Amino acid sequence: MSDDENDVSGLNHVDMSVRELLTEMKDTSEVITDLAYASLMYNSQPMADKVRGLEKDMDDLKYSIRYKVLMSCRTREDARQLSGLLEVASAADRISDAASEIVGLLNLPAERRPFISEMLSESGEKIRILRVKPQSDMIGNTIKKLAVEASTGCKIIALRNRHGWTYDPDDEQKIHAADDLIVRGTDEGADRLSQFTEGQEKWVFPDPIDEEDAEEDADDEESIEQELRGDEEE
Amino acid sequence: MSHLESMLLELKDTSEIMVDLAYSSLLYDNTEIAEEVVTLSGNLDELANHIQDEAISLGQANPADVARVVVISRLQASIMDIAGAAEHIADVVLRGLAEHPVLAMSIRDADTTICLAKVAPDSVLAGKTFGEISLSTRCGMFVIAIRRDKDYIFGPGRNNRMEAGDILIARGPEEGEGYFKDLADGTEKEL
Numbered sequence: 001m002s003d004d005e006n007d008v009s010g011l012n013h014v015d016m017s018v019r020e021l022l023t024e025m026k027d028t029s030e031v032i033t034d035l036a037y038a039s040l041m042y043n044s045q046p047m048a049d050k051v052r053g054l055e056k057d058m059d060d061l062k063y064s065i066r067y068k069v070l071m072s073c074r075t076r077e078d079a080r081q082l083s084g085l086l087e088v089a090s091a092a093d094r095i096s097d098a099a100s101e102i103v104g105l106l107n108l109p110a111e112r113r114p115f116i117s118e119m120l121s122e123s124g125e126k127i128r129i130l131r132v133k134p135q136s137d138m139i140g141n142t143i144k145k146l147a148v149e150a151s152t153g154c155k156i157i158a159l160r161n162r163h164g165w166t167y168d169p170d171d172e173q174k175i176h177a178a179d180d181l182i183v184r185g186t187d188e189g190a191d192r193l194s195q196f197t198e199g200q201e202k203w204v205f206p207d208p209i210d211e212e213d214a215e216e217d218a219d220d221e222e223s224i225e226q227e228l229r230g231d232e233e234e
Numbered sequence: 235m236s237h238l239e240s241m242l243l244e245l246k247d248t249s250e251i252m253v254d255l256a257y258s259s260l261l262y263d264n265t266e267i268a269e270e271v272v273t274l275s276g277n278l279d280e281l282a283n284h285i286q287d288e289a290i291s292l293g294q295a296n297p298a299d300v301a302r303v304v305v306i307s308r309l310q311a312s313i314m315d316i317a318g319a320a321e322h323i324a325d326v327v328l329r330g331l332a333e334h335p336v337l338a339m340s341i342r343d344a345d346t347t348i349c350l351a352k353v354a355p356d357s358v359l360a361g362k363t364f365g366e367i368s369l370s371t372r373c374g375m376f377v378i379a380i381r382r383d384k385d386y387i388f389g390p391g392r393n394n395r396m397e398a399g400d401i402l403i404a405r406g407p408e409e410g411e412g413y414f415k416d417l418a419d420g421t422e423k424e425l
Contacts, residue, residue: 018336019336019339019340019343020340022333022336022337022340023340023341023343023344026257026340026341026344027344029253029319030253033253033316037246041396046249081331081333081334082330082334083331084326084329084331084332084333084334084337085324085334085336085337087322087325087326087331088260088323088326088332088337090322091319091320091321091322091323094315094316094318094319094322095315095316095319097315098312098313098315098316098319099312099316101308101311101312101315102309102312104308105305105308105309107305108301108305109301110289112301112302112304112305113305115235115239115302115303116305116309118235118239118245119235119239119240120243121244122235122240122243122390123243123246123247123388123389124247124250124251124378124379124389125378125389126389127252138284147345147407149345149346150345150346150374150406150407151374151407152370152376153346153374153375153378153405153406154369155345167411185376186376186377186378186389186405187389187391188364188368188370188376188391188392189370189376192370192371
């Protein structure tokens with residue numbers, strides 16, 4: 001809950017900016033669908049529970065973004081533009097509701113849905129499990145440092161290490177030897193990633209972010225957030 | 235895979251491309267991409283009707299399969315919900331309500347973006363298979379689907395050929411986009 005004593009929303013995510021909230025909702029809408037299909041493929045009840053958890057989070061995010069947007073809206077033009085933004089947020093929430101419906105199929109006896117795993121294994125973008133071999137140079141690095149998705153087009157949607165499974169792992173999660181990764185991506189991307197997990201190829205670390213660009217971006221962001229908060233001079 | 239299952243798979247793959255396209259239409263505030271989402275949604279309605287008809291016939295012919303038919307219908311309904319959400323996002327663009335800069339910024343903050351490129355007749359890609367030219371190692375872009383005329387090829391493999399006029403839909407880092415688009419439209423000849 002927010003630390004701000006003036007906050008009356010009772011929501012968990014009102015400390016985030018509108019931009020952060022919307023990014024989080026978009027990302028969640030994508031990973032929750034991948035996890036929902038993966039739970040059917042692997043018959044995983046814990047994965048289904050994670051989907052339900054994310055869906056609950058998404059509800060809080062949805063109300064948080066409405067709260068923040070309504071607080072910041074002052075003019076007709078604000079109202080017009082922000083109505084579109086809120087519709088996008090609602091759509092992301094709707095996707096997470098659908099994902100939650102999909103994992104509901106796990107409650108049906110497994111013999112009624114033997115075809116689903118086979119069908120999903122033929123998808124355009126597939127879900128696969130890869131094991132990190134001891135000789136892989138991904139070991140000891142975080143998902144963020146490796147920029148796994150940018151480098152291979154594959155998103156790590158779940159990871160198993162000695163502590164057990166983590167679904168939708170954080171960017172700061174480190175890769176260790178013998179980790180199992182569940183990834184979503186094209187065949188080509190997953191083949192490439194498996195070259196790295198097998199240690200057959202050396203990881204190419206992405207260039208550090210151009211500082212000037214990052215600064216410019218941060219400036220843009222700040223001015224927009226000021227606008228949203230209604231801080232600008234009139 | 236039975237015909238019914240391959241139709242359901244097409245429904246799923248299409249719904250996912252719709253979501254990808256819908257978010258990228260926001261990123262570029264691009265009505266053309268948004269229109270494509272609406273077109274795909276029309277195709278999906280048709281496909282969903284076929285699935286329903288075939289599922290009903292299957293259930294009537296083999297009562298033992300009724301349980302399977304229920305699973306298929308439920309999955310289909312959820313997939314259609316996802317596709318519907320994608321259409322709502324595209325609608326925001328089509329109504330001209332996607333101008334707020336925070337929208338594009340939030341989409342850009344994600345790790346990868348979706349980008350579209352049309353293969354020109356004089357492009358080095360035209361006539362080549364994905365096996366011959368590995369776009370992913372060259373520019374970091376992974377082609378997730380090809381639009382050829384009205385059809386979609388989902389998850390093209392090494393043996394799929396790129397043809398002039400194809401629209402490639404790729405996922406990758408923003409930095410890879412420029413080179414990828416130049417290769418497709420023929421301005422970049424160096425591989």
